[in-house]
Amino acid sequence: MKFVLVHGAAHTGAHFEKVADLLRGAGHQVTCPTLAGNRAGDNPAEITLADAIDSLVDVLADMDDVVLLGHSWGGMAITGAYDKLPAGKIRRLIYYSAFVPNPGESLLDMVPPHYVAMFDEMGAATGTVGFPLPILREAFMNDADLATVEKHMADLVPHPYRTMADKIVLSKSPAEFDCGKSYLHMQQDIALPASYPWHPRLSEKLGLYRLVSMPGSHSTFLTNPELLAEKIIEAGRD
Template sequence: YVDLFAQLEKPDGSVELPFPIWREAFINDADAELAQAAYDKLNPHPNNTFKDSISLSKNPAEMEIPKSYINCTEDTSLPHSLPWHPRLSEKLGLFRLVQTSGSHELCFTNPSLLGEKILQAGRD
Protein backbone atom coordinates (compact mmCIF):
# COMPACT_ATOMS: atom_id res chain seq x y z
CA TYR A 1 0.00 0.00 0.00
CA VAL A 2 2.98 2.33 0.27
CA ASP A 3 2.82 3.30 -3.40
CA LEU A 4 -0.98 3.60 -3.33
CA PHE A 5 -0.92 5.86 -0.27
CA ALA A 6 1.78 8.03 -1.85
CA GLN A 7 -0.44 8.47 -4.92
CA LEU A 8 -3.50 9.26 -2.80
CA GLU A 9 -1.80 11.65 -0.37
CA LYS A 10 -3.42 15.08 -0.37
CA PRO A 11 -1.54 18.38 0.12
CA ASP A 12 -2.46 18.30 3.83
CA GLY A 13 -0.74 14.91 4.19
CA SER A 14 -3.92 12.87 4.57
CA VAL A 15 -5.14 9.87 2.60
CA GLU A 16 -8.59 8.53 1.83
CA LEU A 17 -8.99 5.16 0.18
CA PRO A 18 -11.39 4.98 -2.74
CA PHE A 19 -14.60 3.21 -1.73
CA PRO A 20 -14.04 0.07 -3.87
CA ILE A 21 -10.66 -0.60 -2.22
CA TRP A 22 -11.94 0.12 1.27
CA ARG A 23 -15.03 -2.02 0.65
CA GLU A 24 -13.14 -5.12 -0.47
CA ALA A 25 -10.09 -4.88 1.80
CA PHE A 26 -11.42 -3.38 5.03
CA ILE A 27 -15.12 -4.18 5.37
CA ASN A 28 -15.57 -7.23 3.18
CA ASP A 29 -18.04 -8.81 5.61
CA ALA A 30 -20.66 -6.04 5.29
CA ASP A 31 -23.46 -5.67 2.81
CA ALA A 32 -23.23 -2.75 0.37
CA GLU A 33 -25.54 -0.50 2.40
CA LEU A 34 -23.60 -0.89 5.65
CA ALA A 35 -20.27 -0.56 3.85
CA GLN A 36 -21.34 2.75 2.29
CA ALA A 37 -22.80 4.08 5.55
CA ALA A 38 -19.57 3.25 7.40
CA TYR A 39 -17.42 4.74 4.63
CA ASP A 40 -19.41 7.97 4.82
CA LYS A 41 -18.40 8.29 8.50
CA LEU A 42 -14.66 7.97 7.88
CA ASN A 43 -12.23 10.87 8.20
CA PRO A 44 -9.07 11.34 6.15
CA HIS A 45 -6.13 9.52 7.76
CA PRO A 46 -2.77 11.23 8.35
CA ASN A 47 -0.34 9.43 6.06
CA ASN A 48 2.61 10.15 8.35
CA THR A 49 1.28 7.55 10.80
CA PHE A 50 2.30 5.00 8.16
CA LYS A 51 5.61 6.63 7.24
CA ASP A 52 7.09 7.89 10.51
CA SER A 53 9.02 5.54 12.76
CA ILE A 54 7.97 5.21 16.37
CA SER A 55 10.36 5.21 19.28
CA LEU A 56 9.71 2.89 22.21
CA SER A 57 11.77 2.81 25.38
CA LYS A 58 11.47 -1.00 25.40
CA ASN A 59 10.77 -3.74 22.93
CA PRO A 60 7.11 -4.79 23.43
CA ALA A 61 8.23 -8.38 24.08
CA GLU A 62 10.26 -7.12 27.06
CA MET A 63 7.41 -5.13 28.59
CA GLU A 64 6.26 -6.75 31.81
CA ILE A 65 2.57 -6.20 31.21
CA PRO A 66 -0.16 -8.56 30.05
CA LYS A 67 -0.64 -8.40 26.29
CA SER A 68 -3.46 -9.62 24.09
CA TYR A 69 -3.93 -9.72 20.35
CA ILE A 70 -7.35 -9.78 18.68
CA ASN A 71 -7.11 -11.42 15.27
CA CYS A 72 -10.05 -10.89 12.92
CA THR A 73 -9.86 -13.88 10.61
CA GLU A 74 -11.47 -12.17 7.59
CA ASP A 75 -9.30 -9.04 7.83
CA THR A 76 -7.82 -8.66 4.35
CA SER A 77 -6.62 -5.07 4.75
CA LEU A 78 -3.04 -6.29 4.34
CA PRO A 79 -1.78 -8.58 1.59
CA HIS A 80 -1.89 -12.27 2.49
CA SER A 81 1.89 -12.36 2.20
CA LEU A 82 2.14 -9.76 5.01
CA PRO A 83 -0.56 -10.78 7.50
CA TRP A 84 -1.27 -9.05 10.80
CA HIS A 85 -1.00 -12.34 12.69
CA PRO A 86 1.46 -13.89 13.34
CA ARG A 87 3.80 -11.40 11.63
CA LEU A 88 3.04 -8.55 14.02
CA SER A 89 1.55 -10.34 17.02
CA GLU A 90 4.70 -12.39 17.60
CA LYS A 91 6.55 -9.15 18.35
CA LEU A 92 4.60 -8.99 21.61
CA GLY A 93 6.43 -11.90 23.20
CA LEU A 94 4.04 -13.82 25.44
CA PHE A 95 0.48 -12.77 24.60
CA ARG A 96 -3.11 -13.98 24.71
CA LEU A 97 -4.47 -14.67 21.24
CA VAL A 98 -8.15 -13.94 20.79
CA GLN A 99 -9.52 -15.04 17.42
CA THR A 100 -12.79 -13.85 15.96
CA SER A 101 -14.53 -13.90 12.64
CA GLY A 102 -14.84 -10.53 10.98
CA SER A 103 -13.12 -7.94 8.87
CA HIS A 104 -10.82 -5.04 9.78
CA GLU A 105 -13.95 -2.99 10.46
CA LEU A 106 -15.62 -5.30 12.97
CA CYS A 107 -16.53 -2.14 14.90
CA PHE A 108 -19.10 -1.44 12.16
CA THR A 109 -20.14 -4.95 11.15
CA ASN A 110 -20.48 -6.57 14.58
CA PRO A 111 -19.69 -4.15 17.42
CA SER A 112 -21.19 -6.46 20.07
CA LEU A 113 -18.88 -9.29 19.07
CA LEU A 114 -15.91 -6.93 19.09
CA GLY A 115 -16.88 -5.78 22.58
CA GLU A 116 -17.01 -9.40 23.77
CA LYS A 117 -13.57 -10.06 22.29
CA ILE A 118 -12.09 -6.95 23.93
CA LEU A 119 -13.44 -8.15 27.29
CA GLN A 120 -12.02 -11.61 26.61
CA ALA A 121 -8.64 -10.09 25.74
CA GLY A 122 -8.53 -8.21 29.05
CA ARG A 123 -10.12 -10.88 31.24
CA ASP A 124 -7.46 -10.93 33.97
Protein backbone atom coordinates in the same frame (compact mmCIF):
# COMPACT_ATOMS: atom_id res chain seq x y z
CA MET B 1 -12.45 -3.27 33.79
CA LYS B 2 -11.50 0.19 32.60
CA PHE B 3 -11.15 0.23 28.80
CA VAL B 4 -9.72 2.91 26.53
CA LEU B 5 -10.49 2.12 22.87
CA VAL B 6 -8.26 3.80 20.28
CA HIS B 7 -9.49 4.14 16.70
CA GLY B 8 -7.66 3.35 13.49
CA ALA B 9 -6.65 5.55 10.56
CA ALA B 10 -9.32 7.87 9.15
CA HIS B 11 -11.62 7.07 12.07
CA THR B 12 -12.63 8.78 15.31
CA GLY B 13 -13.59 7.65 18.78
CA ALA B 14 -17.25 7.82 17.75
CA HIS B 15 -16.76 4.72 15.60
CA PHE B 16 -16.26 2.65 18.76
CA GLU B 17 -19.41 3.86 20.54
CA LYS B 18 -21.56 0.82 19.61
CA VAL B 19 -18.96 -1.47 21.17
CA ALA B 20 -18.44 0.91 24.09
CA ASP B 21 -22.14 0.88 24.94
CA LEU B 22 -22.13 -2.92 25.02
CA LEU B 23 -19.08 -2.94 27.31
CA ARG B 24 -20.70 -0.35 29.57
CA GLY B 25 -23.82 -2.51 29.69
CA ALA B 26 -21.63 -5.34 30.97
CA GLY B 27 -20.41 -3.13 33.82
CA HIS B 28 -17.16 -1.75 32.41
CA GLN B 29 -15.88 1.81 32.16
CA VAL B 30 -15.08 2.86 28.59
CA THR B 31 -13.42 5.89 27.01
CA CYS B 32 -13.20 6.34 23.23
CA PRO B 33 -10.84 9.25 22.52
CA THR B 34 -10.21 10.82 19.15
CA LEU B 35 -6.51 11.43 18.74
CA ALA B 36 -4.75 14.54 17.41
CA GLY B 37 -5.12 14.89 13.66
CA ASN B 38 -8.54 13.25 13.50
CA ARG B 39 -10.34 15.77 15.70
CA ALA B 40 -12.67 18.43 14.35
CA GLY B 41 -10.70 21.61 13.76
CA ASP B 42 -7.30 19.90 13.49
CA ASN B 43 -5.09 20.40 10.46
CA PRO B 44 -4.17 16.76 9.79
CA ALA B 45 -1.43 17.66 7.32
CA GLU B 46 0.56 19.16 10.21
CA ILE B 47 0.17 16.30 12.70
CA THR B 48 3.06 13.94 13.37
CA LEU B 49 3.03 10.47 14.89
CA ALA B 50 4.50 11.96 18.07
CA ASP B 51 1.63 14.45 18.22
CA ALA B 52 -0.96 11.69 17.99
CA ILE B 53 0.82 9.61 20.65
CA ASP B 54 1.13 12.60 22.97
CA SER B 55 -2.59 13.27 22.66
CA LEU B 56 -3.27 9.71 23.89
CA VAL B 57 -0.79 10.16 26.75
CA ASP B 58 -2.76 13.25 27.77
CA VAL B 59 -6.02 11.24 27.80
CA LEU B 60 -4.42 8.61 30.04
CA ALA B 61 -2.66 11.04 32.38
CA ASP B 62 -5.32 10.87 35.13
CA MET B 63 -6.23 7.22 34.63
CA ASP B 64 -4.83 4.04 36.16
CA ASP B 65 -5.27 0.29 35.75
CA VAL B 66 -6.33 0.72 32.11
CA VAL B 67 -6.89 -1.95 29.48
CA LEU B 68 -5.70 -0.04 26.41
CA LEU B 69 -6.91 -1.25 23.00
CA GLY B 70 -5.71 -0.05 19.63
CA HIS B 71 -7.36 -0.91 16.32
CA SER B 72 -5.26 -1.08 13.15
CA TRP B 73 -3.19 2.16 13.04
CA GLY B 74 -4.15 2.56 16.71
CA GLY B 75 -1.51 -0.07 17.47
CA MET B 76 1.10 2.59 16.72
CA ALA B 77 -0.53 4.98 19.18
CA ILE B 78 -0.96 2.54 22.07
CA THR B 79 2.61 1.28 21.68
CA GLY B 80 4.04 4.78 21.78
CA ALA B 81 1.82 5.85 24.67
CA TYR B 82 2.66 2.82 26.81
CA ASP B 83 6.36 3.55 26.37
CA LYS B 84 5.89 7.13 27.63
CA LEU B 85 3.61 6.39 30.60
CA PRO B 86 4.72 5.61 34.16
CA ALA B 87 4.84 1.93 35.14
CA GLY B 88 1.55 0.52 36.33
CA LYS B 89 -0.74 2.85 34.35
CA ILE B 90 -1.62 0.19 31.80
CA ARG B 91 -2.92 -3.17 32.96
CA ARG B 92 -3.00 -4.77 29.51
CA LEU B 93 -2.54 -3.80 25.87
CA ILE B 94 -4.94 -5.23 23.28
CA TYR B 95 -3.91 -5.09 19.63
CA TYR B 96 -7.13 -5.46 17.62
CA SER B 97 -6.14 -6.18 14.00
CA ALA B 98 -3.39 -3.74 14.83
CA PHE B 99 0.14 -2.81 13.82
CA VAL B 100 2.89 -3.71 16.29
CA PRO B 101 5.96 -1.52 15.74
CA ASN B 102 9.44 -2.16 16.99
CA PRO B 103 11.70 0.85 17.68
CA GLY B 104 12.36 2.83 14.50
CA GLU B 105 9.53 1.29 12.46
CA SER B 106 6.72 3.16 10.74
CA LEU B 107 3.34 1.82 9.70
CA LEU B 108 4.51 2.05 6.09
CA ASP B 109 7.30 -0.38 6.95
CA MET B 110 4.66 -2.99 7.80
CA VAL B 111 2.34 -2.80 4.77
CA PRO B 112 2.77 -4.18 1.23
CA PRO B 113 4.28 -2.05 -1.55
CA HIS B 114 0.96 -1.17 -3.23
CA TYR B 115 -0.28 0.42 0.00
CA VAL B 116 2.96 2.32 0.44
CA ALA B 117 2.65 3.70 -3.10
CA MET B 118 -1.00 4.68 -2.59
CA PHE B 119 -0.42 6.38 0.77
CA ASP B 120 2.74 8.16 -0.45
CA GLU B 121 0.83 9.54 -3.44
CA MET B 122 -2.02 10.76 -1.25
CA GLY B 123 0.36 12.20 1.31
CA ALA B 124 2.34 14.12 -1.31
CA ALA B 125 -0.87 15.66 -2.66
CA THR B 126 -2.70 16.62 0.54
CA GLY B 127 -0.68 15.57 3.59
CA THR B 128 -3.48 13.13 4.39
CA VAL B 129 -4.56 9.61 3.48
CA GLY B 130 -7.88 7.82 3.07
CA PHE B 131 -9.35 4.58 1.81
CA PRO B 132 -10.97 4.31 -1.65
CA LEU B 133 -14.37 2.64 -1.73
CA PRO B 134 -13.22 -0.56 -3.51
CA ILE B 135 -10.56 -1.19 -0.83
CA LEU B 136 -12.96 -0.40 1.99
CA ARG B 137 -15.63 -2.67 0.52
CA GLU B 138 -13.54 -5.69 -0.47
CA ALA B 139 -10.65 -5.67 2.00
CA PHE B 140 -11.85 -3.83 5.13
CA MET B 141 -15.58 -4.60 5.26
CA ASN B 142 -15.95 -7.81 3.29
CA ASP B 143 -18.69 -8.94 5.69
CA ALA B 144 -20.93 -5.91 5.03
CA ASP B 145 -23.29 -4.96 2.21
CA LEU B 146 -22.54 -2.04 -0.11
CA ALA B 147 -24.99 0.35 1.54
CA THR B 148 -23.33 -0.18 4.93
CA VAL B 149 -19.88 0.39 3.45
CA GLU B 150 -20.97 3.58 1.67
CA LYS B 151 -22.55 4.95 4.84
CA HIS B 152 -19.39 4.20 6.81
CA MET B 153 -17.15 5.77 4.19
CA ALA B 154 -19.10 9.01 4.48
CA ASP B 155 -18.23 9.10 8.20
CA LEU B 156 -14.45 8.81 7.71
CA VAL B 157 -12.03 11.72 8.13
CA PRO B 158 -8.74 12.62 6.37
CA HIS B 159 -5.95 10.91 8.28
CA PRO B 160 -2.54 12.54 8.89
CA TYR B 161 -0.04 10.99 6.47
CA ARG B 162 2.90 11.65 8.79
CA THR B 163 1.42 9.39 11.48
CA MET B 164 1.90 6.55 8.99
CA ALA B 165 5.26 7.60 7.56
CA ASP B 166 7.04 8.68 10.76
CA LYS B 167 9.32 6.17 12.47
CA ILE B 168 8.21 5.50 16.03
CA VAL B 169 10.58 6.36 18.87
CA LEU B 170 10.55 3.71 21.60
CA SER B 171 12.89 2.89 24.47
CA LYS B 172 12.31 -0.85 23.95
CA SER B 173 10.35 -3.26 21.80
CA PRO B 174 6.77 -4.29 22.67
CA ALA B 175 8.06 -7.79 23.46
CA GLU B 176 9.88 -6.19 26.41
CA PHE B 177 6.87 -4.27 27.75
CA ASP B 178 6.10 -5.22 31.34
CA CYS B 179 2.34 -5.63 31.06
CA GLY B 180 -0.15 -8.14 29.77
CA LYS B 181 -0.59 -8.18 26.00
CA SER B 182 -3.33 -9.63 23.81
CA TYR B 183 -3.78 -9.89 20.06
CA LEU B 184 -7.37 -9.86 18.81
CA HIS B 185 -7.39 -11.61 15.45
CA MET B 186 -10.21 -11.30 12.90
CA GLN B 187 -10.34 -14.48 10.85
CA GLN B 188 -11.57 -12.90 7.58
CA ASP B 189 -9.51 -9.72 7.87
CA ILE B 190 -7.79 -9.17 4.51
CA ALA B 191 -7.11 -5.46 4.97
CA LEU B 192 -3.56 -6.79 4.85
CA PRO B 193 -3.12 -9.59 2.29
CA ALA B 194 -2.33 -13.18 3.25
CA SER B 195 1.31 -12.64 2.30
CA TYR B 196 1.50 -9.81 4.89
CA PRO B 197 -0.76 -11.25 7.62
CA TRP B 198 -1.75 -9.55 10.85
CA HIS B 199 -1.27 -12.82 12.70
CA PRO B 200 1.29 -14.26 13.25
CA ARG B 201 3.57 -11.79 11.43
CA LEU B 202 2.70 -8.83 13.66
CA SER B 203 1.28 -10.56 16.74
CA GLU B 204 4.50 -12.48 17.39
CA LYS B 205 6.33 -9.17 17.84
CA LEU B 206 4.55 -8.93 21.22
CA GLY B 207 6.67 -11.73 22.67
CA LEU B 208 4.48 -13.44 25.27
CA TYR B 209 0.83 -12.65 24.50
CA ARG B 210 -2.74 -13.98 24.57
CA LEU B 211 -4.37 -14.74 21.23
CA VAL B 212 -8.12 -14.19 20.96
CA SER B 213 -9.80 -14.95 17.64
CA MET B 214 -13.22 -14.39 16.09
CA PRO B 215 -14.84 -14.50 12.64
CA GLY B 216 -15.16 -11.25 10.78
CA SER B 217 -13.49 -8.52 8.79
CA HIS B 218 -11.17 -5.67 9.73
CA SER B 219 -14.15 -3.54 10.76
CA THR B 220 -16.08 -5.77 13.17
CA PHE B 221 -16.55 -2.75 15.48
CA LEU B 222 -19.28 -1.92 12.96
CA THR B 223 -20.24 -5.26 11.40
CA ASN B 224 -20.39 -7.39 14.58
CA PRO B 225 -20.07 -5.17 17.66
CA GLU B 226 -21.84 -7.69 19.93
CA LEU B 227 -19.30 -10.47 19.41
CA LEU B 228 -16.42 -8.00 19.37
CA ALA B 229 -17.43 -6.68 22.79
CA GLU B 230 -17.41 -10.24 24.16
CA LYS B 231 -13.97 -10.86 22.68
CA ILE B 232 -12.58 -7.57 24.03
CA ILE B 233 -13.62 -8.67 27.52
CA GLU B 234 -11.95 -12.04 26.92
CA ALA B 235 -8.80 -10.34 25.66
CA GLY B 236 -8.74 -7.91 28.60
CA ARG B 237 -9.42 -10.29 31.49
CA ASP B 238 -6.76 -11.21 34.06
